[in-house]
Amino acid sequence: DTAVSQTPKYLVTQMGNDKSIKCEQNLGHDTMYWYKQDSKKFLKIMFSYNNKELIINETVPNRFSPKSPDKAHLNLHINSLELGDSAVYFCASSQRIGGGTDTQYFGPGTRLTVL
Amino acid sequence: AQSVTQPDIHITVSEGASLELRCNYSYGATPYLFWYVQSPGQGLQLLLKYFSGDTLVQGIKGFEAEFKRSQSSFNLRKPSVHWSDAAEYFCAVGAGGGNKLTFGTGTQLKVEL
Numbered sequence: 001d002t003a004v005s006q007t008p009k010y011l012v013t014q015m016g017n018d019k020s021i022k023c024e025q026n027l028g029h030d031t032m033y034w035y036k037q038d039s040k041k042f043l044k045i046m047f048s049y050n051n052k053e054l055i056i057n058e059t060v061p062n063r064f065s066p067k068s069p070d071k072a073h074l075n076l077h078i079n080s081l082e083l084g085d086s087a088v089y090f091c092a093s094s095q096r097i098g099g100g101t102d103t104q105y106f107g108p109g110t111r112l113t114v115l
Numbered sequence: 116a117q118s119v120t121q122p123d124i125h126i127t128v129s130e131g132a133s134l135e136l137r138c139n140y141s142y143g144a145t146p147y148l149f150w151y152v153q154s155p156g157q158g159l160q161l162l163l164k165y166f167s168g169d170t171l172v173q174g175i176k177g178f179e180a181e182f183k184r185s186q187s188s189f190n191l192r193k194p195s196v197h198w199s200d201a202a203e204y205f206c207a208v209g210a211g212g213g214n215k216l217t218f219g220t221g222t223q224l225k226v227e228l
Contacts, residue, residue: 004158031214041153041203043218056215090158094214102214103149106159 003027004107006091012113013081021076021110023091030096031055032074033104034066037088049074050096081114088112117142117208121219128196129227136191136222138180138206147209148189149216150180154202162204165189176200201226 004025013019025032033056034046048056052068063079078085088109094102118141128134140146147166151159163174170182180191189206206219 033214033216035216041221041223043159043205043221045215045217048214092159096214102209103161103164104214104216105161106151108158 006107025093029093033092119219127225
């Protein structure tokens, strides 16, 4: 059973389109995250949600809107896609919000290519 | 704000040789430190973590890491590398509100047979 799953695995789209990436975790965790990995493999947090409440928003353009319908799901919607949005997006989850100590479990990633 | 430096972008070792990957962190309080591995096309898998206590921590796949506060380092080691260890390795520090992880830029490990 996959602990943290993401769909789709690959996403190719044109500039200006709107797209969504879905994430689900079956670990019973309270906290979920989105990270962006750029072409140089640098990983940076974008958002975190704890029990459906937004906790971290790391100066991400407001074209990116996370939505958490329940604590097992955290989806990422991106409006008006730009070339610079091309990256691998990782979803992660952890048991709880805990001062940096909780282990985060990562999904397999979604490779977004904007043409 | 916390930061992590991984000085080596690429490392190549022969199979069976020992390995050490360097990680230096900057954080004002007690750091929570992690090593993750990313195989090609895969997500990140946790190798080990340090929160407190014994400064030498054991992880999966035969890896270990030693926390040295005086050097602000958390280097990853393995006594004998296997070809399947070829991957990208990320050091990270966890801190503060929101459980934010700050990653280093990664070290790509190649294993020569």
